[in-house]
Amino acid sequence: MSKITQGKFKILSNKRVGPDCFKMAIGAPAIVRKAAPGQFVHLRCLNSTEPLLRRPFSLHRINRNNFEILYRAVGRGTNLLAKKRKGDKIDVLGPLGNGFQLSAFSYQLSAILVAGGIGVAPLLALAEKLIKAQRKKDILVLLGVKNKKQILCERDFKRLGARVQIASDDGTRGYKGLVTGLLRKVLRTNEPTNQRTNELTIYACGPKPMLKEIAQISFRLGMAAYASLEENMACGVGACLGCAIKTRESYKRVCKDGPVFNLKEIRW
Ligand code: FES
Secondary structure: OOOOEEEEEEEEEEEEEEOOEEEEEEEOHHHHOOOOOOOEEEEEOOOOOOOOOOEEEEOOEEOOOEEEEEEEOOOHHHHHHHOOOOOOEEEEEEEEOEOOOOOOOOOOOEEEEEEEHHHHHHHHHHHHHHHHHOOOOOEEEEEEEOOHHHOOOHHHHHHHOOEEEEEEOOOOOOEEOOHHHHHHHHHHHOOOOOOOHHHEEEEEEOOHHHHHHHHHHHHHHOOEEEEEOOOOOOOOOOOOOOOEEEEOOOEEEOOOOOEEEEHHHEOO
């Protein structure tokens, strides 16, 4: 694993991008030099020991001298984070964990990126990397949201040249229903991917029931599928075992052995 850096870095921006969602850019060349899509950083939300624990955030975008995180302000830590201003310093530990395996994404393959809600966060960095690695790749992004107000990053993906389809629970935009329903539909109609399913790779991030369903779909169709898992984390570096999950081999730590796993590995 790449070396981990800990230090205080300057916040370059912290903007609201949705009803309760924010995007923060942090200038940290020492971290971005070693970072890969799918890895995460552990941030101290207040510059004191209270709240004591850090919070994990996936790398949303990895730029030349800074990285971005995309987060929902839902609890004490993230609400404190939302109050931070440009120029404030923040304690960062990272990059942590193992990122997405891109080896499965060979020349012939296309990818479907499936996001549930804020699970879109690590998938933008991944799309940037996939498109940079091979510009002709066909990337379809499926964004699952509760309603159209919660759509995040649609324009960012389109700007990269990826195609985007939306699934909303209330039908205010796109397919009405869960994003896994939209995935089934896309695979059934073989449109617009126009690929044999075993030539597709799925990359996903979102709630566990969504990932479990994607695991079942991909297993049945013989597709490769990888996901970034979300777990509560205390240490973030593999020491406390607080983030352990059951896999076919043994228990594994999401922070150290993941957060990206082959979905076939997981025992649901
Ligand atoms: Fe401590 Fe993963 S958070 S082992």
